[in-house]
Amino acid sequence: MNTPDNTQGFATKAVHAGEEPDFREGASGDVVVPIHLSSTFARKKVSVPTAGYEYIRSLNPTRKALETKLAALENAKYGLTFASGLAAETTLLLALLKSGDHVVAFDDLYGGTRRLFNHVLADYNISVTFVDATDASLVENAIQPQSRMIWIESPSNPLLKVCDIRAIAKIAARHDLILVADNTFLSPYFQNPLDLGADIVVHSSTKYIGGHSDVLGGAVLLNSAAYYEKLQYHQNAVGAVLSPFDSYLTLRGVKTLALRLEQHQKNAVEIALYLSQHPRVTRVIYPGLETHPQHRLFKSQTTGAGGVLSFEIRGTTKDAERFLERLKLFALAESLGGVESLIELPSAMTHASVPEEIRKQTGISDTLIRLSAGIENTKDLIADIKQALQNE
Secondary structure, X not given: OOOOOOOOOHHHXXXXXXXXXXOOOOOOXXXXXXXXXXXXXXXXXXXXXXXXXXXXXXOOHHHHHHHHHHHHHOOOOEEEEEOOHHHHHHHHHHHHOOOOOEEEEEOOOOHHHHHHHHHOHHHHOOEEEEEOOOOXXXXXXXXXXXXXXXXXXXXXXXXXXXXXXXXXXXXXXXXXXXXXXXXXXXXXXXOOHHHHOOXXXXXXXXXXXXXXXXXXXXXXXXXXXXXXXXXXXXXXXXOOEOOHHHHHHHHHHHOOHHHHHHHHHHHHHHHHXXXXXXXXXXXXXXXXXXXXXXXXXHHHHOOOOOOEEEEEEOOOHHHHHHHHHHOOOOEEOOOOXXXXXXXXXXXOOOOOOOOHHHHHHHOOOOOEEEEEOOOOOHHHHHHHHHXXXXXX
């Protein structure tokens, strides 16, 4: 497999990286990497694995193609793909941290990540301090002698807070900490945290990278050979790998990432503008709007605002529920980044595992709604929101 050409444009790498036709003698010249289902690989010599492949859990040609492609898109040297985004996070954390270590994390995170920190890592005597990372000084102030890692999402989930990745990267470097950035919301198309100084990027590839709400997966992208070898060893040891078929589906989905995200963003912008003028909406949170408190910073470290926005409507939780249940095109469902538009109530769905007092402290109200704009016709989506917001 050829090394990706990093001088190529994003859309070109999305199609070709990791899937260049093999013209060696005996090869078929496949334009699409096949699904390699073999669970084991024969060898001619006892001590020499054929092409480096031994067993499906250790390495698989279809999975390797995806890892090469995603590394190319994140401008990374190395990539690993996992059975889910949380499998990626868990392997990363347990591989790079040990008992007694401390993590500084953004206070607004995906509910599953927060659950992992609070209810899994705690059993391994790994502590976490949550801070509002929109203020980089709070991140630095939270560092302790036993701190080993800083964990951020930008934009965060579900409040779409934006942190200064460059500034936090400098803080991490000063204190010899590992900076991990969850880039799921924007994907490699709109943001590349490694270029901004992050050490490791994680993705739930279930979202924009797969893009069709039909495959579960996660990814870790990085430039450090030492971290890569450690992560690869732990991934093989615990078995948190992506299957060949899911690797194939993700490869298929990522080829249209650039095209899809342009339409996701177009729809999100139009919806955000519409909601901003609606009398039943009290707040719209979307980094692409100039009203977003970190809009200028956001523009300095991204190339687009993506397809996710959050907003609050007037009234009670019941009012929010009635609005959500009246929608016809938007699927009332968890997740995001699919071609179909999705919408949810974080307090009752994706962030229900976060204690109510923590939700309120962070700013996740009972009427906060998170919307993932799909790639449908913009006017149809706005018409659906309009009819659902009509007073009964």
